[in-house]
Structures are given as C-alpha cells and as structure tokens.
Amino acid sequence: MTLDGAPIEALPGDTVAAAVLAHSGKAFRTTAHETPRAAYCMMGVCFECLLEIDGKANVQGCMTVAEDGMVVRRQNGLRRLNGDTDE
Amino acid sequence: MSTKTSDITVIGGGVVGLSVAIGLLRAGNRVTVLDGADGDPRASQGNFGLVWLQGKGASYAPYAHLTSEAVSGWPEFASLIEDLSGVNLSLDQSGGYEFFTEEAEFRDFAADLKQQQQFLGNHFSFETIQGDDLRRSHPQIGAGVVGATFSALDGHVNPLRLLKALKQAVAALGGEIVNDAHVTDVSGGSSGFDFSLRSGAHHGADRVVLAAGLGAATLAERLGFQTRVRPQRGELLITEKLSERLPFLSSTIRQTDEGGLQIGGTKADAGYDDSETLDVMAGLAQHAVTVLPTLHDLRVVRAWGALRVMSPDGHPVYARSSTLPGAYLVTCHSGVTLAPFHGGALAQWIDDTTDAPNLGAFDEDRFTLSPAA
Numbered sequence: 001m002t003l004d005g006a007p008i009e010a011l012p013g014d015t016v017a018a019a020v021l022a023h024s025g026k027a028f029r030t031t032a033h034e035t036p037r038a039a040y041c042m043m044g045v046c047f048e049c050l051l052e053i054d055g056k057a058n059v060q061g062c063m064t065v066a067e068d069g070m071v072v073r074r075q076n077g078l079r080r081l082n083g084d085t086d087e
Numbered sequence: 088m089s090t091k092t093s094d095i096t097v098i099g100g101g102v103v104g105l106s107v108a109i110g111l112l113r114a115g116n117r118v119t120v121l122d123g124a125d126g127d128p129r130a131s132q133g134n135f136g137l138v139w140l141q142g143k144g145a146s147y148a149p150y151a152h153l154t155s156e157a158v159s160g161w162p163e164f165a166s167l168i169e170d171l172s173g174v175n176l177s178l179d180q181s182g183g184y185e186f187f188t189e190e191a192e193f194r195d196f197a198a199d200l201k202q203q204q205q206f207l208g209n210h211f212s213f214e215t216i217q218g219d220d221l222r223r224s225h226p227q228i229g230a231g232v233v234g235a236t237f238s239a240l241d242g243h244v245n246p247l248r249l250l251k252a253l254k255q256a257v258a259a260l261g262g263e264i265v266n267d268a269h270v271t272d273v274s275g276g277s278s279g280f281d282f283s284l285r286s287g288a289h290h291g292a293d294r295v296v297l298a299a300g301l302g303a304a305t306l307a308e309r310l311g312f313q314t315r316v317r318p319q320r321g322e323l324l325i326t327e328k329l330s331e332r333l334p335f336l337s338s339t340i341r342q343t344d345e346g347g348l349q350i351g352g353t354k355a356d357a358g359y360d361d362s363e364t365l366d367v368m369a370g371l372a373q374h375a376v377t378v379l380p381t382l383h384d385l386r387v388v389r390a391w392g393a394l395r396v397m398s399p400d401g402h403p404v405y406a407r408s409s410t411l412p413g414a415y416l417v418t419c420h421s422g423v424t425l426a427p428f429h430g431g432a433l434a435q436w437i438d439d440t441t442d443a444p445n446l447g448a449f450d451e452d453r454f455t456l457s458p459a460a
Binding site: 032056058077078079080081082 | 327328329330331345348381382384385386
C-alpha cells in the first residue's frame with residue numbers, strides 16, 4: 001500500500017496503524033492546533049490514530065486491517081466538508 | 088453538622104443560578120451557591136448555547152422585551168465574564184437562520200415573527216427568505232428547504248465554557264460555591280431559612296433564590312411557590328470537526344468554535360428520562376443533510392439527551408414567595424440568552440431597590456388566573 005504516495009509494506013493481519021508505526025514511527029496527523037498525534041491505545045478508544053484511508057478522512061487506523069493497494073495519507077489539520085483534509 | 092449563614096443563598100449552580108449570583112455579588116451581597124449532585128438533571132451541561140431572539144415572546148410581549156434587552160446586553164456581559172474568569176466565551180452574534188422543510192411551519196413561524204416585530208418595533212427585524220432565493224445566495228442549501236427566516240440579532244456562545252466561566256466569575260467576585268450540595272428539604276421562618284443537604288449537613292441563610300432548574304419541581308412547593316416546572320427532552324448530535332466554517336448559524340445546526348457541528352432542537356415529553364433514542368437521532372441527521380446535503384458523509388461522534396426546564400407556559404418565572412418573605416423563584420428555559428439580565432438588573436428586583444425592574448408580568452400568579460379566565 002502507499003503512505004503519502006510512497007510504498008510501504010504490512011504483514012497479513014496488521015492494522016494500518018501498526019504498519020504506519022512500523023514504517024516510520026512519526027506522527028499520523030496534526031490537530032486543529034497543529035500539534036502532532038500518533039497512534040496511542042491501538043484498540044479503538046483514543047481516536048489519536050486517525051488517517052485518510054482510500055479517500056476517507058478520520059478513519060481509525062488501529063481498527064482497519066491493512067489491505068493490498070490501500071492509499072493512506074497522513075492528515076494535517078481537520079477534515080474538509082468534501083471529505084479531503086487540508087494540505 | 089455545620090450551620091452557616093450568609094446574606095443570600097442561591098440554590099442551583101447552573102447557568103441561571105450562577106448568573107443570578109453574579110448579579111447579587113455585583114450589587115454588594117454576600118452570596119453562597121449550593122450546587123447539586125453530579126447525577127441531578129443539568130440543563131447547563133447539555134444545551135445548545137444559543138443567544139437567540141427569533142420567536143421568543145411572539146405570543147407574550149413582556150417576554151419579547153426581556154429577551155430583546157438580554158440579547159443586546161450580551162456583548163457587555165461577555166466582556167465582564169471573560170475579564171473576571173479569563174475564559175473565552177466565543178460569543179458570536181452575527182445572525183441566525185431558522186430553516187423550514189414544511190410550507191405550513193414556515194408560514195406559521197413567519198406570522199409569529201411578525202407579531203414579535205409588532206411588540207418590539209425597531210428593536211427587532213427579520214427576513215423571510217423563500218427556498219429558491221436562499222439557494223441563490225447559499226447554493227449549498229438543499230432543495231428540501233422551502234424557506235428560512237433570518238435575524239441579524241441572533242447568535243451563540245460556547246455553552247460549556249460559559250458554565251466554567253460563570254463559576255470562575257462567582258469566585259472572582261468573592262462568592263462561595265458549595266459543590267455536591269443537593270438540597271433535599273428547605274424550611275423558612277422569621278429567623279431565616281434552613282436547608283437540609285443530602286450529606287446530612289445543614290445550611291442557613293437570611294434569603295434564598297431558588298434557581299435549581301428541574302430541582303425546583305420539589306423545592307418550590309416547600310418555599311410557598313405554586314409554579315411547577317416540567318422536563319422537556321431534547322436530543323443532540325455532535326459531529327467530527329471540520330476545517331472550514333459553515334456559512335450560517337441556525338437554531339438546529341451550529342458549528343462550535345472548535346469546528347464540530349452540534350445538531351439538535353427536538354422536543355419530547357419523556358419525564359426525567361434523558362436518554363437518546365435512535366429514531367430521533369436519525370431524524371436529526373436527516374434534517375441536517377436536508378438543509379446542507381454536503382454533510383452527508385460527516386460522522387457523528389457523540390449524542391446525548393438533555394432535559395429543558397419548562398414552566399407551564401414556557402415563559403420565565405420571577406416570583407417572590409407570598410408565605411415566606413425573602414424567598415425568590417427564578418426559572419426559565421433560556422438561561423443562556425437571559426444571562427445578562429440574571430447577572431444584572433434582576434439583582435435590583437431581588438434586593439427591591441428603587442430602580443428595580445417591574446417583573447409583574449413574570450409573577451407566578453398568571454398560572455392561577457389563566458385557567459379560570
């Protein structure tokens with residue numbers, strides 16, 4: 001799959017959050033106040049791992065199993081009304 | 088057991104009770120606020136934050152005037168509270184819409200506003216906008232909207248920060264707030280009032296303002312008041328946050344300053360049950376998408392029910408107890424909108440000064456007179 005356009009790999013059964021963490025360990029997104037956030041609880045509770053997955057914003061990366069060909073993007077700022085995030 | 092006496096005790100630490108306390112403190116009184124338990128119905132923690140004039144008092148001129156004055160007093164009141172508390176209330180009074188999907192409701196509400204306009208003269212103005220005209224200026228409005236009314240005087244604040252700010256303002260003015268002080272009983276006599284708290288403690292005061300929202304349902308009778316408030320449930324949705332600002336504020340869809348949308352406005356008689364229901368939540372979501380179809384893929388992240396405080400006719404009640412002098416009842420549905428009045432001139436009425444406003448139109452004697460008339 002790709003993260004911000006660059007290819008990354010995941011093992012079968014990995015969540016998207018696990019794959020992104022293993023790939024770089026860097027922030028997944030920034031908040032409305034531009035502070036960085038990355039996956040924290042890894043069990044669907046804290047909502048820190050939000051990513052844009054296959055064009056859909058604010059998806060919980062830790063609750064989404066990675067699949068071949070997924071297009072994943074980090075989110076900078078809040079989502080927009082049409083579903084995109086600010087770039 | 089501890090018995091403590093202060094000049095005046097306010098029962099109720101919500102938006103109404105705290106605002107009244109601020110007015111009394113500014114007038115020079117010593118004030119104690121008894122706030123209830125966490126599990127008590129708390130309209131101040133579940134509301135929509137509207138500072139709203141449209142439609143208020145359309146059938147009752149005194150309420151139209153009271154609301155109009157409170158709305159125009161909001162900028163000054165907000166500055167006062169922000170200065171005292173250091174909390175930003177995010178007051179925005181740049182105008183608000185009511186959107187309609189039924190022609191008959193649109194016509195009826197426009198007629199109400201015309202009546203309100205006659206009461207208020209040049210203190211109120213509104214527009215009625217047909218759906219197609221609305222879509223020319225706001226192309227994103229859905230085809231299911233048959234029309235809207237707009238008043239440039241309407242607005243909103245951040246309701247939870249308002250509650251926090253009012254608490255801090257009471258403290259800054261030297262008032263005392265007692266938390267977890269649910270009053271189970273109250274008695275009064277020539278030597279003042281005695282309140283029994285659920286903890287077993289007692290609290291005494293020379294005078295008392297009952298501003299306990301739905302808590303007044305049981306305590307009003309003990310203080311000699313005949314007003315019986317009742318709960319009316321409203322349900323609310325909160326969506327994920329958006330980076331752009333919605334092009335409008337409406338009484339059913341507002342965007343918080345943090346970016347999330349609050350969608351609400353339902354009314355149901357469900358007793359003291361404040362749970363949310365699937366069909367009403369679905370109806371709210373449908374309403375929002377009808378008004379603004381681009382919201383269709385926005386996620387709802389929280390939902391709740393909360394109980395409005397309704398007097399028999401829906402208008403505020405400001406009453407002095409006829410059997411227990413020194414006891415006052417303050418109850419209303421629109422505690423946010425009316426906060427500048429509660430935190431201002433109402434204190435003169437409680438203290439019965441020569442410049443006190445005449446609140447005879449809000450006395451509870453109207454509930455005994457009207458059914459017989």
